[in-house]
Amino acid sequence: MNMEMSPKFEKELINNVIESLYASGVFTEDDIKDKESYISGLKRIIDNGIVDGITIVTDHTESLTLKARECQKAKEFDYARIFYATFFEHKVNDLISLYCIRNGIDLKTQISIIKSVNILGKFTWLLELMKYPKFNKKHLSTILKLADSRNSFVHYKWKEDPELNNEIDWDKEKLRIDSEFENIEKTVKYFKNYCSKLKFKGKKGQIKKIVK
Incomplete structure (x- = not known):
């Protein structure tokens, strides 16, 4: 089944992930300077395996x-x-x-x-x-x-x-x-x-x- 995310939902998802990473200390201020920075930051944590310790939860x-x-x-x-x-x-x-x-x-x-x-x-x-x-x-x-x-x-x-x-x-x-x-x-x-x-x-x- 093909499931496509709406642009709005995609932005909200990315925003929530970045907020969680920054709040928890995984991301630094250098990782949220611009779009290129957070993409590099995401690549870094995936390459280093840090992503295994991250849990995404629904905020009600x-x-x-x-x-x-x-x-x-x-x-x-x-x-x-x-x-x-x-x-x-x-x-x-x-x-x-x-x-x-x-x-x-x-x-x-x-x-x-x-x-x-x-x-x-x-x-x-x-x-x-x-x-x-x-x-x-x-x-x-x-x-x-x-x-x-x-x-x-x-x-x-x-x-x-x-x-x-x-x-x-x-x-x-x-x-x-x-x-x-x-x-x-x-x-x-x-x-x-x-x-x-x-x-x-x-x-x-x-x-x-x-x-x-």
Whole structure:
């Protein structure tokens, strides 16, 4: 069966491969100067056999935030929280994986770290151990509240809310929910920038440029 890639898909694939190689330290800045440089870099790692240690995975983080926004728009707030919380876990686990790859830590240990450390630890002392920048406290609070709400819904562990015994002010409730998701979106933006700086050191735009 003849399978042809569209030019758009081909560019996205090449871009993702180059981003992964650069983020993991296999590619240097010399390898992303221009098109000829990354082609030479690809040839070098293939000739040296480094490619055997590279795994290409599907990144679902963007689809998670898109799905979260769809649920929010449909007023399915609990499902929106699930997708947003999963987004943050995927991203922080990716940072842990990146650190392990850059420092030659084996996959078994990498998986053990990800499974063993809770969400609070991943965003506080583990980031410090990995020498990553300190995470903003306000955005950390947003993530922890979100994780708590997600867990309550998924595990059906609802907390008693005294306000439910009284008549609900729906206008006030709408403002509270709007504010909650506005804060979540701000934290999404902050964390994307945080991750991009660590992974690409300001070179993400340059990579996109040479692929074009």
